[in-house]
Amino acid sequence: MISGELAERAAGLVQSRRAFVLATVVRARRPTSVRPGDAAIVTADGTIDGFIGGVCAEAAVRLHALRALETGEPLLLRLVPGEPSSETTGDPADGAVVERNPCLSGGELELFLEPRTPAPRLVIVGDAPIARAVEKLARAAGYEAPRSSAAEAAPAPGDAALIVASHGAGEEERLLAEALQTGIPYVALVASRTRGEAVRAALAVPAELRRQLHTPAGLDIGARTPAEIAVSILAEVIREHRAQPGPREAPIAGEAAVAGEAAVAERAPVAKSATDPICGMTVAIGASTVSLETRAGRVHFCGERCRDAYAHQHASELVAP
Numbered sequence: 001m002i003s004g005e006l007a008e009r010a011a012g013l014v015q016s017r018r019a020f021v022l023a024t025v026v027r028a029r030r031p032t033s034v035r036p037g038d039a040a041i042v043t044a045d046g047t048i049d050g051f052i053g054g055v056c057a058e059a060a061v062r063l064h065a066l067r068a069l070e071t072g073e074p075l076l077l078r079l080v081p082g083e084p085s086s087e088t089t090g091d092p093a094d095g096a097v098v099e100r101n102p103c104l105s106g107g108e109l110e111l112f113l114e115p116r117t118p119a120p121r122l123v124i125v126g127d128a129p130i131a132r133a134v135e136k137l138a139r140a141a142g143y144e145a146p147r148s149s150a151a152e153a154a155p156a157p158g159d160a161a162l163i164v165a166s167h168g169a170g171e172e173e174r175l176l177a178e179a180l181q182t183g184i185p186y187v188a189l190v191a192s193r194t195r196g197e198a199v200r201a202a203l204a205v206p207a208e209l210r211r212q213l214h215t216p217a218g219l220d221i222g223a224r225t226p227a228e229i230a231v232s233i234l235a236e237v238i239r240e241h242r243a244q245p246g247p248r249e250a251p252i253a254g255e256a257a258v259a260g261e262a263a264v265a266e267r268a269p270v271a272k273s274a275t276d277p278i279c280g281m282t283v284a285i286g287a288s289t290v291s292l293e294t295r296a297g298r299v300h301f302c303g304e305r306c307r308d309a310y311a312h313q314h315a316s317e318l319v320a321p
Contacts, residue, residue: 025038033054034051046288076110121144126147126165128190163190165217172189189216291307
């Protein structure tokens with residue numbers, strides 16, 4: 001279990017709904033500079049906080065951590081000495097890979113990479129029994145489910161859904177239009193078919209967006225009670241949410257992430273990579289990756305040692321910063 005400053009850093013990321021990977025050393029064969037239990041946090045921009053080995057180990061961890069953020073799946077990463085091959089041994093789909101690292105000084109490392117992504121946020125508007133039933137059911141299903149009035153609700157990019165169940169209590173049209181324009185995947189109005197179509201027609205958005213409004217809300221399962229209607233709505237939310245591209249969400253620390261009303265879940269970027277021309281390692285391309293600008297373009301390295309060696313060998317090709 002992480003503690004101290006690293007735990008505080010993780011808590012801050014949870015609070016701000018930022019995705020990260022917790023990298024923990026589970027096995028270290030000497031000579032290594034780490035021991036089991038050492039840990040670090042890797043954020044979506046490739047920044048590493050904590051210590052899980054030298055710069056070469058960090059380069060491999062950064063690459064595979066960013067790939068784990070893409071998939072949302074945990075990974076056991078084993079780093080062994082040796083020249084890198086064109087392919088990594090093992091399959092991430094099976095949960096484990098082995099990578100040869102030319103910079104390791106004879107030791108071996110095994111690290112568990114655990115993606116921590118914010119729980120999907122489902123915004124509920126209204127105080128009616130249906131609204132309260134949706135809130136309860138959504139939380140049980142692992143969603144963060146803030147419930148408020150239309151005046152207080154703040155749908156944001158990255159939200160999984162907005163469900164308005166205020167039964168005409170003001171500002172419905174403004175809120176629905178805002179959510180549709182924001183691009184929230186599932187926007188629904190709990191209403192009769194007649195009232196729902198009247199509200200749809202009154203929305204000040206293009207016809208294409210009006211057609212995306214779900215009303216009556218929920219799948220047609222013959223639901224009658226507030227609890228049954230909530231089941232039908234959440235089933236439709238899940239169907240729409242799972243159809244969206246992106247990593248599998250796993251609530252952080254087993255609970256839905258707590259966030260400010262305007263917070264936006266950070267989505268993991270696609271991890272681009274390059275080959276270090278000195279050691280042959282595959283490295284992630286990001287703001288924290290060591291690199292040099294040359295006449296042929298930017299060259300990326302596992303660390304400063306390889307960068308300096310390249311700069312010495314190709315001084316005439318470098319572009320002044």
